[in-house]
Each structure stands twice: as structure tokens, then as C-alpha cells.
Amino acid sequence: MTATTPTGREPIEIALDAIPAYRKAQAAEAAVKERLDELRKPLAGTPDFLAEVLGTLDADKPLSKDLGRRAWEAQQTGQIRQAEQQLLINAEQRLLTQRRDALHAGANEALIALRSVLDELLDEARPAAEALRGVNDAQTAIDKGPEAVTAWRDFQKYVDWYASIREAQAALTRAATGNGESITIGHQHLVIVDFMKVRSEIANVAEVWPQQDRPSNGQPARPPWPVLHPQRPWEVRHDREWLMWLLNTANVRIWLPTLPELEASYTAQTGDAKPTPRKSVKDRGGEPIRVPTRYRDGDGDTWTEWQKIEA
Structure with a gap:
């Protein structure tokens, strides 16, 4: 599902603007595609030389003296166009690789840019969610x-x-992994689509659901958030009930992390996983470079924590 923001643009497009190299490769690809489409169309007005010869002979007229030259020129034009087409196909493949590399390299920056879209939504939706407390159907509204x-x-x-x-x-998080499928934290190999569930939306999962690893009466612990199947607590749907719960639950800190932030949060909240050692990225003065990570809680309060960039 995709939906546009009030500006009329999809969130992914706003985020991708934060990766200039991606946009540059994308524009180049578009230019190549446009030219390829032109080259794949038949040339307008290309003579049918065979029909010309047969028609001339049928009319008992002499054959044109420049027939061979014109046929040769038409053949050369076709070969030149084919050569250009093959060259552009090769360029298209190279640009596709460049665009994918740029997406991987800049995915975390795009995730940071996406936060402004989330903030805008939360600011608009929170009053509506407050007005709908206790409302589950149109008649109650x-x-x-x-x-x-x-x-x-x-x-x-x-x-x-x-x-x-x-x-x-x-x-964007899949792009940040490089392989789009999994990450490794310590000795754990985690599938990214499973790893992201809930944790990529709620910064303080362990605080919101402290009993997650404590079965009750022989049954799996039930999460505090709405789920379709209690036995699968991490499978949530982005529907009305989920957004209402996020906005109206006071201790929930809604966030949109980069991949390093998500890994660090998982390590801190699970306690039993140790991340692969990383080196801090430092500035020219030898000090670790830190980036701001914004958090929002269920009451709409925001704050920033500065975290080191890890290589």
C-alpha cells in the first residue's frame, strides 16, 4: 500500500531526495530509457527499396542510378542505430548498479529524512486519535x-x-543491509523482515512489554498491542486499530530508526545478544561523530539523544 503525503508525494520519494547520488543515477537512467525507446521505434519514411525496384520495372522505367547508394546508406543507418542501442543497454545496466549502490550507501540518510514525514503525520493524527478514544464504530462517533x-x-x-x-x-532498511534479507548481531543471524517487526516502530519495546519472555499458565505471553493471532505477537497490521493504539498509549515511544540504531536498540533491550564489534567513525579531531536520534512518546513529547556513528 502506498499513500501520498499532504504535499502529494509518496513518503519514499521524499526520503530518496536525501540521496543525491541515487537521484543522479535515476535521472541518467530515465534519459537512457527515453533514447532507447526512440531507437526501438521503426524509422519513419524508410524506403522499401525492393518495392521501388519492382514498381520501376513493372512501369517499364529505367532503374535509378543511386539505388545502391541509398540502400547502402539505409543499411548503415540501421547498423549505427543498433550499435547505439547496444551501447545504451550496457549503460543502463551500469547505471542500475550505480543506483543500487547509492541506495545502499545512503539508505540510513534517507531513513533520517523520512522521520520528518512521520512527525508530520503524528502531529496531524494525534488530535483525531484523542477524539476517538473509546470510539469503535460510526454510531459511537x-x-x-x-x-x-x-x-x-x-x-x-x-x-x-x-x-x-x-x-x-x-x-530503505532492507537496502541498508546490503543483501536486503538479513543482518548478523553477535552470533545471531536475523531475517530483516522478522527483526524489524514492532521494534522498528516502538523504541522501548522491552518497557512496553516487559513480560514478553514470561509465559503465563503455560501459554505464550500476550502483547499489550493489538494482534490478529496472540500466538504471533510480532505480526501486526498497519490498520486503524494499530495506529490508534500507538497514539493513545502513553508510554509508547514511536520512532523511525536507522539500521545501526535499530541494531543497538535490539542489543540493549534483549540483553543476550552482542553486536559485531564496530569502530566509531571519528572526525578530524579524533572525536567520535554523533548523530541526533529523535524520540516521541504517546503524549507527543519529543527529545533527542546523540549516538555515535559506527563504521
Whole structure:
């Protein structure tokens, strides 16, 4: 699912603007594709020399003296176009590789840029979520009053918008891994699509669900967030119920982390996994370079923590 922001652009497109090398390769690819499309079309007005010869003979007229030269020129033009086409196909493949490399290298920067889209959504959706506390159907919204009716009517656009942000986040996080499938933390090999579930949306998962590893009465612990199947607590749907729960649960810190931030959070909150040793990226003065990571809680309060960039 994709949805546009109030500016009319999809979240992924806004995020990709943070990777100039990606946009440059993308523009070059578009130019190559446009020219290839032109080359694949038949040349307008190309003479049918065989028909010309047969028609001339049938009319009992002398054959043109420049027939051979014109046929040769047409043949040369075709060969030149074929050579250009093959050259551009090779360039297209090279540019595709460049674009993928740029996406991998800049994915974390794009994730940071995507946070502004999430912030905009949360600022708009939070008052509507507050107006819909205790409202689970249209009739209840009507009974509660005009503010709840408006919130009920408009809330689906926030749901779609949120889902498209998380879809963009998932694509960029997969790109950041390099292989798009998995990461390794310590001795753990983690599939990225499973690793991201919930943790990539809630910064303080261990605080929100401290009983996650403690079965109750022989049954798996039930998460505090809405799930379709209690036995699969990490499989959530980006629907109305999920967004309402996120916005109206006071101790939830909604976030959109980079891949290094997500790895660090997993290590800190699980306690039993140790990340692969990394070197701190340092500036020219020898000091570690730090980047700001913003957090938001269920009440809308925001704060920034500075974290070292790891190589």
C-alpha cells in the first residue's frame, strides 16, 4: 500500500531526495530509457527499396542510378542505430548498479529524512486519535459529537499515510543491509523482515512489554498491542486499530530508526545478544561523530539523544 503525503508525494520519494547520488543515477537512467525507446521505434519514411525496384520495372522505367547508394546508406543507418542501442543497454545496466549502490550507501540518510514525514503525520493524527478514544464504530462517533464524527471520517487517511511510511522504512532498511534479507548481531543471524517487526516502530519495546519472555499458565505471553493471532505477537497490521493504539498509549515511544540504531536498540533491550564489534567513525579531531536520534512518546513529547556513528 502506498499513500501520498499532504504535499502529494509518496513518503519514499521524499526520503530518496536525501540521496543525491541515487537521484543522479535515476535521472541518467530515465534519459537512457527515453533514447532507447526512440531507437526501438521503426524509422519513419524508410524506403522499401525492393518495392521501388519492382514498381520501376513493372512501369517499364529505367532503374535509378543511386539505388545502391541509398540502400547502402539505409543499411548503415540501421547498423549505427543498433550499435547505439547496444551501447545504451550496457549503460543502463551500469547505471542500475550505480543506483543500487547509492541506495545502499545512503539508505540510513534517507531513513533520517523520512522521520520528518512521520512527525508530520503524528502531529496531524494525534488530535483525531484523542477524539476517538473509546470510539469503535460510526454510531459511537455520532453519539460522541461532531469532533468525533470528523475524526472518524478522516482517520483512514492517517492509517494509509502511516502504512506508506512504514512501507518506505522497510524498503530503505532492507537496502541498508546490503543483501536486503538479513543482518548478523553477535552470533545471531536475523531475517530483516522478522527483526524489524514492532521494534522498528516502538523504541522501548522491552518497557512496553516487559513480560514478553514470561509465559503465563503455560501459554505464550500476550502483547499489550493489538494482534490478529496472540500466538504471533510480532505480526501486526498497519490498520486503524494499530495506529490508534500507538497514539493513545502513553508510554509508547514511536520512532523511525536507522539500521545501526535499530541494531543497538535490539542489543540493549534483549540483553543476550552482542553486536559485531564496530569502530566509531571519528572526525578530524579524533572525536567520535554523533548523530541526533529523535524520540516521541504517546503524549507527543519529543527529545533527542546523540549516538555515535559506527563504521
